[in-house]
Amino acid sequence: MLRTEGLVKSYGGRRVLDGFGVEVAPGEIAGLIGHNGAGKTTLVEVVSGLVRPEAGAVTVCGVDALREPRAARALLGVAPQELALYPTVTVREHLGLFAGLAGLRRAAARRAVATVAEELMLGDVLDRRCAVLSGGQRRRAQAASAMVGAPRLLLLDEPTAGADPQTRQALLTAVRARAAAGAAVLYTTHYLPELVDLDATLVVARDGRVVARGDRAALTADLPGEIRITLDPARTRPRLTDALRPRTREDGDDALRVATFDPPADLAALLSCGYAPLTVDVRRPDLDDLYAALAQPAG
Amino acid sequence: MRVDTSPVRAAEPRKEHRDARRDHVRNRDREGDLGRDRRTAAWRDAALRTSVLIRHNTAVLLHEPGPLIGRLVMPLILLLALRPLYEAARGPSGTADAVVGSLVTFSLLALSIVGSSILSERAWRTWDRLRCTPARPAELLLGKAVPVLGVLALQQTVVLVFGALVFGMPVAAPGLLVLACTAWGLALLGIGTAAGLVVRSYGQLSAVFDIGALVLTTLGGALVPLSTLPGWVRAVSPASPGYWAADGLRHAAEGDTGRTLVCASVLLGVAAATGAVAAWRVSRGWGRALAV
Numbered sequence: 001m002l003r004t005e006g007l008v009k010s011y012g013g014r015r016v017l018d019g020f021g022v023e024v025a026p027g028e029i030a031g032l033i034g035h036n037g038a039g040k041t042t043l044v045e046v047v048s049g050l051v052r053p054e055a056g057a058v059t060v061c062g063v064d065a066l067r068e069p070r071a072a073r074a075l076l077g078v079a080p081q082e083l084a085l086y087p088t089v090t091v092r093e094h095l096g097l098f099a100g101l102a103g104l105r106r107a108a109a110r111r112a113v114a115t116v117a118e119e120l121m122l123g124d125v126l127d128r129r130c131a132v133l134s135g136g137q138r139r140r141a142q143a144a145s146a147m148v149g150a151p152r153l154l155l156l157d158e159p160t161a162g163a164d165p166q167t168r169q170a171l172l173t174a175v176r177a178r179a180a181a182g183a184a185v186l187y188t189t190h191y192l193p194e195l196v197d198l199d200a201t202l203v204v205a206r207d208g209r210v211v212a213r214g215d216r217a218a219l220t221a222d223l224p225g226e227i228r229i230t231l232d233p234a235r236t237r238p239r240l241t242d243a244l245r246p247r248t249r250e251d252g253d254d255a256l257r258v259a260t261f262d263p264p265a266d267l268a269a270l271l272s273c274g275y276a277p278l279t280v281d282v283r284r285p286d287l288d289d290l291y292a293a294l295a296q297p298a299g
Numbered sequence: 300m301r302v303d304t305s306p307v308r309a310a311e312p313r314k315e316h317r318d319a320r321r322d323h324v325r326n327r328d329r330e331g332d333l334g335r336d337r338r339t340a341a342w343r344d345a346a347l348r349t350s351v352l353i354r355h356n357t358a359v360l361l362h363e364p365g366p367l368i369g370r371l372v373m374p375l376i377l378l379l380a381l382r383p384l385y386e387a388a389r390g391p392s393g394t395a396d397a398v399v400g401s402l403v404t405f406s407l408l409a410l411s412i413v414g415s416s417i418l419s420e421r422a423w424r425t426w427d428r429l430r431c432t433p434a435r436p437a438e439l440l441l442g443k444a445v446p447v448l449g450v451l452a453l454q455q456t457v458v459l460v461f462g463a464l465v466f467g468m469p470v471a472a473p474g475l476l477v478l479a480c481t482a483w484g485l486a487l488l489g490i491g492t493a494a495g496l497v498v499r500s501y502g503q504l505s506a507v508f509d510i511g512a513l514v515l516t517t518l519g520g521a522l523v524p525l526s527t528l529p530g531w532v533r534a535v536s537p538a539s540p541g542y543w544a545a546d547g548l549r550h551a552a553e554g555d556t557g558r559t560l561v562c563a564s565v566l567l568g569v570a571a572a573t574g575a576v577a578a579w580r581v582s583r584g585w586g587r588a589l590a591v
Contacts, residue, residue, distance in 0.1 A: 048431040074433040084428035086355075088362045093355065100351030101432040103344060129362075145428070 001026045001184035002047065002153050007056035009042055009208075016042045017053060018208035024153070024184040024201075029175065031200035032188040033291060038205040040188040041081055044157045047186070048078045061152055074103070077151035079143045081158045081188075087131035091122055091141050094130055095148050102149025116144045119174045121166075136167035143171055147178060154178055154185045160194060172197050192287035204290070216287065223285035223293055224259040227267055229277035231255065238274035348434045352442025359416065360446050366412065367450060374405035374458045382466060388524045395469065396524060398462030399548040402455055403521035403541055406483065407512050410491040411504075413447040417495030418504050436581045444488050451484040471554030479551040482563035482570070483544040489573030490540070496580040515541035540569045 007020040017039045024030040032040050045051040047058055049069040058065040058072070065072035086094050092113060099109035117123050120140040125133060130141060143159050156175065160168045172194060179185050179198075187200060195202060195216075202219055204212040212219055224247070231237070233254045240248055244266065247259040256275075260266040263282045270277070360367065378401040385393030385400065420426040429439055459476065462468040470476060490511070498504045516522040518532060519541025525533055536542040547562025 050427055050430055070433045070435065073431060076431070078428070078431040080424065080428065080431075082424055084424040086359060086423065086425055089355070089358055093358050097351060097355045098432065100355075101348055101429070101434055103347065103433075105347070 001028075001061055002186060003057075003059040004043070004047065005057045007043065007046060007053045007058070009046060009051060009053045015208050017046070017056075020056070020205070020209055022186075022203055022210055022213075024186050026152070026182050026184050027179050029179045029185040029187055029198045029200040030203050031195035031198065032186060032203045032205060033190070033192065033195070033287075034205035039208040040205055041157055042208075043205075044078070044080070044155050044186070044188065047153075048076060048155055049073050075151060076153040076155060077102075077146035077149060078155045079146040079157060079159050081161065083138055083142055085130040085133075085138060085141055085145075088129060090127050090129055091117070091133070091137075091144075092126040094141065095126075095144055098145040099148045102151070104149060112148050112150070116148045116174075119147075119170075119177065120144045121170045135162055136164045139163045139167050140170060143174065147174060150181075150183075152183055154183050154187075156185065156187045158188055158190065160189065160191060168194065192291060195287065202287070202290070212290075216290075219290050220285040220287070223289045224261050225263060225285050226283045226289075227258045227260050227263055227270070228281040228283070229256050229258075229270065229275065230279045231275065231277060235276070240273055241269060244269055244273070344433070345435065345438060348432075349438045349441050352434065352438060353445045356416070356442050357446040357449075360412070360450065370405060370412075370450070371454055371457055374401045374454065375461055377401045377404065378458065378462065378466075385524055388527050393524075394462070394466045395549060395552050398458060398466065398468050399545050399552070400521045400523075402458045402548065403483070403519070403544045404516045405458070406451060406454060406487055406544075407508075407515055407541075410487045410511075411508050412450060413443065413488060413491035414495035414498075414504055414508065415501070416447070417443060417492060418498060418501065421495075422501075436578075440492065440577065440581065444492070447488060447491070448484055451487065452480070455480045455484070468552065470552050472551060472556070472559075475551035475554065475556060475559045476548065478563055479544075479547040479559055479566075482547065482566035485570040486540050486544070486566040486573070489570040489577065492577040493573040493580070496577050514539050515544075518542070519545055521545045540566060543569075 002022070002024040004023075005021045007017045008015065009017040016037070020039055020043055022030065022032070022043070032043070034040055042051060046053050047060070047065065049065065049072065052066070060072040061075050063072045063075065086097075089097075095113040095116065096109055099112045100106075104112055113126070114123075117126050120143060122137065122140055122144060125137055130138065133141060139159065139162070143156065146154060146156065154175070159171055159175075163171070168191075175185055175187065175198060185200075187195070187198065189195065202212070202214060202216060203210055204219075228251065231254055244258060247266075249257050251257050256270075258266055258270065267280065267282075378397055381400060382394060382397040385397040387393070389396050417426075420429075426439075434442075459468075459470070459480075463470055494504060494507050494511070498507060517528075518536050519539035520528065520533075520536050521541045521544070525536060525542075525545075528536075543562045543565040547559050547566065550558040550562065
């Protein structure tokens, strides 16, 4: 459905995309994560035809998006990171514009607008001007304009940035529904729990290229978990073993964190050193750990 | 040695050749039909998208009717104020000069509609959003231009009808007047579109329109009769499109075909040149704008 290969794009001598390659299959939600500057938004701009790469290939549903950009754009719906709404028109008119540009005739466009508005809880504000919408409603209207033509590929660039929990939930539900209907979804975000909610395939970007791809379990399998113990700050800390010391860090005056692949053994080692924890928390590796391990800028 | 010279065998290659030719022609016709169907569908889609854009941009204009109403009423008030001045300076023909002057001056305000509407789209980032759709740049520009041309046509009609009915402005050749108005409207559209695409902020756009209005109206002899202005202004006035608009409209009202065609040609040249600048800017991406 979406396939990019070896994309290269530079701005001011800096390579923002440096061989970026990603694939998203029909019905798949690919969650693209990475720090600011990793190339996520530039990738969305290249796929949507706003930016031309210096090298590489982009294919959307078998259409070469660099040779036939209009044909490719007819297959995708885009919700850019920054809000792009007509403030002076109503939500209905705004969505009607994008339904029409997606090729829907008047009656079909009206139905599509009503459906997507219902899906994204915009039914009550359809006849309000975009300028008077709340932040969350604007986010939903933005996503609705991407979804209204039932595109085969959805590009959602941080669609929930600054959104309230209700908006976030409505958006995630709508995205899941689109994927279930067969659309491919490329979803960039910094909110990692959303990707767990979406059961998305994780794509980790760093310095303009993809450094890891897979499901959450596979990508976190090789990462350590963590033991966190709280201690009485008045008591002297016992000496750690050589094996534990490099994996241990202070967490304030009264806690220690130990990176671990074997929590029972390391907890036993702590106790044998003479530690008397007041509380013990054991945490399995999660997406934050993955993000920290993979998405940090190289070097 | 036996040589088979039977006509059947000799004819086989020719028959195969004929069949191949017939298949080729059929395939070509079929592909031609498919190509034609595809082209027809593409044109139909383009027409649908353009009509959607025209409808949308008309709605955007009508949601803020204040500027439109102002641009329709203000020329009539200016016309009432300037007519005595023009008649004092030019005699009975002053009425036509006052109508034309008022029309040219206030059609420049309509110019700001197209410029600011394009700049607003850039500032709202909706241009980029539209560029992610299958719409061609030409469709986007046409969708923007048609409602503004409609506003210009309405404004010009109101002023000319008011001038003719209330002040008895003589119109010898209505057809020529329509030609001159159309050429002036297209020139304004080109100038406004180019300005809206080249500037980077509302402040820059405002400066462009302030200076442009001075050049197009005062130097062009639309605001006050050219004959009352200093000699150096009269010398440079042909550099202003406003001069050709006012001159063309006056001569069109008098029924002077030759002069009207010259003026219309100059205005269409301005439209083509500024349209080319706009197209060049569009082909390089619209650029980001600042809402300041």
